[in-house]
Amino acid sequence: MKLVNESGKVSLKDMTFPELREWMTEIGEKRFRADQLFRRLYQGAVTPQEITEFSGALRSRLESVGDMTAVSMLRKQVSKDGTRKYLFGVRDGLAIESVFMKYKYGNTACISSQAGCRMGCAFCASGIGGLERNLTAGEMADQIVAMERDTGERIGHIVVMGTGEPFDNYDQLLRFIEIVHDERGLNIGMRNITVSTCGILKRIKQFAGDMPSVNLAISLHAPDDELRRKIMPVAKGYEMSELLEACRYHEEKTHRRTTFEYALMKGVNDSDEHAVKLASLLKGMLCHVNLIPLNYVEEKGLRGTERKNAEHFAEILDSRGIEVTIRRELGSDISAACGQLRLENRG
Numbered sequence: 001m002k003l004v005n006e007s008g009k010v011s012l013k014d015m016t017f018p019e020l021r022e023w024m025t026e027i028g029e030k031r032f033r034a035d036q037l038f039r040r041l042y043q044g045a046v047t048p049q050e051i052t053e054f055s056g057a058l059r060s061r062l063e064s065v066g067d068m069t070a071v072s073m074l075r076k077q078v079s080k081d082g083t084r085k086y087l088f089g090v091r092d093g094l095a096i097e098s099v100f101m102k103y104k105y106g107n108t109a110c111i112s113s114q115a116g117c118r119m120g121c122a123f124c125a126s127g128i129g130g131l132e133r134n135l136t137a138g139e140m141a142d143q144i145v146a147m148e149r150d151t152g153e154r155i156g157h158i159v160v161m162g163t164g165e166p167f168d169n170y171d172q173l174l175r176f177i178e179i180v181h182d183e184r185g186l187n188i189g190m191r192n193i194t195v196s197t198c199g200i201l202k203r204i205k206q207f208a209g210d211m212p213s214v215n216l217a218i219s220l221h222a223p224d225d226e227l228r229r230k231i232m233p234v235a236k237g238y239e240m241s242e243l244l245e246a247c248r249y250h251e252e253k254t255h256r257r258t259t260f261e262y263a264l265m266k267g268v269n270d271s272d273e274h275a276v277k278l279a280s281l282l283k284g285m286l287c288h289v290n291l292i293p294l295n296y297v298e299e300k301g302l303r304g305t306e307r308k309n310a311e312h313f314a315e316i317l318d319s320r321g322i323e324v325t326i327r328r329e330l331g332s333d334i335s336a337a338c339g340q341l342r343l344e345n346r347g
């Protein structure tokens with residue numbers, strides 16, 4: 001895929017390695033130059049002038065026909081615990097958010113797959129304003145390169161859990177995974193990538209065949225249809241039983257454990273009864289529940305459950321044999337809810 005941007009240049013990060021190699025031969029260069037270029041793109045080179053192994057003529061040529069970056073940093077917030085929240089600009093003036101997090105097992109990037117989102121979940125600031133557009137694979141991959149460049153640290157894990165519904169941008173998502181997995185570039189293992197969906201059934205099944213080693217996370221947030229439909233419009237299109245059937249299909253095909261994300265909202269989905277229902281819903285599945293204490297979303301008037309109540313909710317699940325964790329609160333000193341930086345930027 002050759003994506004030519006507004007300035008008439010080819011967006012180099014949108015190409016997989018085989019495509020980049022083909023393009024290099026099309027412009028009359030040796031194939032091995034593509035290998036060098038691909039490596040340097042993902043080592044964080046911003047302009048061809050940094051690629052000193054290329055001749056001056058080739059550097060100038062690349063400068064005039066290709067674009068090496070797809071995102072630029074607009075703003076960043078740095079937490080004492082090392083978490084960094086970024087607001088990146090993309091070429092047409094839109095802004096997207098990404099987060100860099102430090103975990104014991106390594107650095108993790110949470111990236112956006114769309115500018116805005118059309119799914120309209122009640123608790124989510126990222127979806128306010130609807131979908132602006134799908135991001136390209138290069139815009140997704142470049143969020144990681146830009147964070148590595150800024151932190152000077154290697155990122156080993158990716159969660160596609162920022163703004164957007166990744167399965168609503170399916171083709172670019174697959175291309176993105178191919179690009180970041182390439183050993184010449186970021187070389188991120190498939191098993192270190194997690195894609196989070198609000199539950200697009202047909203894609204869950206398709207993804208099991210297309211990317212069987214990538215982890216699947218489901219934004220569940222409610223233990224029954226009635227409540228889930230109130231807080232997640234996407235759930236109006238199917239029954240909870242169909243969603244779980246798609247997850248079981250994914251589990252059988254991939255033998256991978258599904259993560260169910262459950263944002264605890266005070267007085268909405270955090271009672272004992274909700275916990276008991278959730279445990280019986282997931283019983284027997286190869287799964288793990290990740291409880292997320294929701295950040296306050298002013299525009300939505302929703303508050304997160306207090307820590308001790310979250311622990312009690314977790315105990316109910318645990319006592320019924322459901323594997324559960326409460327997401328560690330990272331960056332609590334920069335704890336703007338996801339989507340907030342973007343909203344502020346829109347003014």
Ligand code: SF4
Pocket residue numbers: 117118119120121124125126127162163164165198219
């Ligand atoms: S939670 Fe995810 S799917 Fe739902 S509106 Fe927000 S970004 Fe979209």
